[in-house]
Amino acid sequence: MGYYSGPLLSASPIYGSTQAQIRPLSTYFYAFDSTDVRRDITLTTYSIDGANNQKGLLLSVLTDGKFRRDWRVPTLAGTGNCLGYNWPLIRFADVLLMFAETDNEINKGPTAAAVATLREVRQRGFGGSTTLGQIPTPANQTDMFNAIASERFLEFGGEGIRKYDLLRWNLLDTKITEARANLARLAGAQAPYTFVPASMYYRVTGGQVVWARSFYRPSPAATPTGTTAVAWRTAVTAALIANIASEYAPGKGKELLPFPQGTIDTNKNPGFKQNAGY
Template sequence: MKTIFSKFTLLASTLALCLLAVTSCREYLEVQPKSQISLDDAFSNLPNATNAVLGVYDELMGDNGYGIRINMYYPYDSDEIIVSGNLDNGRRGIGRYQLLLTNTEIRNPFLQLYRGVEKANLCIEQLPKMALYTNGTDAEKKELRRLHGEALTLRAQFYFELMRNWGDVPAPMQPSYTQANLFIPQSNRDDTYAKLIDDLKTATDLVPWRSEVAVRNERITKGAVKALRAKMALFRGGYALRSSGQMERNADYLTYYKIARDECADLMAKRGEHTLNPSYEDIWRKVTSFQYDPAGEIIFEAGAGGANSTSDSRMGNYNGPVVNASSRYGTGGGGLVVLPNYFYAFDSTDVRRDVTVTLYSVAATNIKAPRRLGELTDGKFRKDWRVPLLPGTALNPGYNWPFIRFADVLLMFAEAENELTGPTPAAIAAFEEVRKRAFPKGSAAVGTTPATKAAFFDALVNERYLEFGSEGIRKFDLIRWNLLAQKIAETRQKLIQLRDATGPYANVPRYLFWKNNGEEIQWGNSFYKPTALTTAPTGFTRLDWRQHLTTNIIDGLQLDAAIARFFVAGKSELFPFDQATVDAYQGKIKQNPGY
């Protein structure tokens, strides 16, 4: 929950006409600025400069940021999760890859990301010009350099999101008031990545470690900069859809894998700053209860708060288990559906399964009822875990959005090390540290780590699949590996096999039998063994399980709700630029392939 950010409008009224380089001037003539603070005043002293940078943070959150759209619409459909419901020109159009140029769910987050860029550009320009930056007290200089590093990192985050969704985008690195023409051409994303990766190297030396400050998760610290730099380097070194309509990787990709490996290695050597939480479930219990994690596994998260559409989040209300409004938890859930094959991707003893996947809904009486196999929901941000409770129909539970965890650092290190050298002992140890947490100590289900480069990579692809479900990571991983089309096709085939109880799903039961034990569900048979029973034993109720897939909408590939129905390789890896943006640029912006 956001504890440090108050809404603060950075720009003076004289700058309100040019907040974004992607919006018509007429739109900004109609905007009433929330503050009349001049640019000079905004950077006249440390408190004002701090407020200016907090204003940059504000553009992370809200309905058009990482409060719902960017983190819960944009990463789906994938081979883990799909959006629920039938096709529309909104979130389901995004999920099904029918990306129309009039879809406002594409336009509005695009604009907010550029609003963040503009605010960051102003801070990056103005902070070093402040007299206190060079002539203040040691404490003032230290804090202003921290603010400068935060602004550099936030700008990198905004551009990272723009590039992984739209590819080559206009990339102004100065405030709009300094630009003669706001509608500048697109920049080659490779050049933009290189510039931002260099910026993050600078920022690393400006911001403190987590242990050196009081607010440790909602403001950027050295660990967050290093982790973001590693992630952006892997994307710069990965595959991307180019204007040719082909997925390509640059010849210099190993240079960026080395950057990623080195940054992760630096973080792994500072276990007093960030390490794994021993309990996978506890990570998410703390997120939903607004508790500080001493392990610091979540390295950086966007702060949410204010119970409104501009500064809060809707995790738990939009997604998670379906919760009745009359229950003690308030209404919510059901916006994201976990694919049946994803549930069965987990070993039965993997503790991540029942954290990542929710098998129940909550009735008005607070009693849980089971969901059928095609109706499972995600579980990391579930509303019925919220402490304190938030009864009623509140849209905004106040959950922060975690950008990166230490588990990601370990697996990025293993991936980069493998690409550079093969599965070295260090790479294997990092991989196994994540995997072993998922199983009871000494479990044979951990298995043997592959010893060849190709097999180790395949194991990493699968481990990231299991570790990061519903965290907005999977689709973009698959794109940078050039595996998205393949995994969507494999998922469709797996759903058919699961429906028909063939291949690896031969033992999935047609029915499950259940009853309530208090408010909880007690299962009467195994998820992993067939049963000849078709009638519920005394005291139990029958639930369609595999049987549900014979008529479930995700089974029919021609139906509007089918997974990634309109996905086209060489097109769908990127979003289109919305029509209003194309019109505003008057031919200066090239539409992405296939649109």
């Protein structure tokens, strides 16, 4: 963690090097409200070069950020890939949202306790603001489920939870299809992404990227003075979209991991067999 994941560090004399191989979908950036502080913790919009300067990234190559190497204390230069980070097996936010989900299923609709628990997680994402982090009270079980599913989507980015949430909800195929469609809308500047700029512009101040314009306004007619331009919406291409979950086929066993061969060899149940596709 922090070596294969996190922003790309190219032999930074302070922070060392990383591989930066975890690439969130471009639409995930815009799933967050602009005032949700989780966005810039979950996602990174910069890389760091050998002179220890940051560079702005294309929208198509954003990286995850929760376990980034350049946040390590103390810093660790070099190429060593063991940073001493502990993987979070479970977080309190997960406990809260599991309670809200279970309560909603048992009671066939939202209860005051479940709604309060959901809001506790959401308000934390907005710095504790009860105004910015407010959600309307869900009207029924379906609305409550959708609110919980959305909050888990935002809360646990980069933590290896999303796929298994979608599997147990039987929504993996639905959400993969939806993701491809949303990326196509983003690339085409179609609703709800009409505001997304074609390019973004940044300056490096004190070694750090400072974005010159809002991520939520169309590009200006000319490049702002003293800035570097990077492709933003235009970086989302048809080739990128076609590559999303390209090996996945619904109902072909790709949703599941294979059983170890030893398990198959020693299982005495005549009906037991390897999962499809392996």
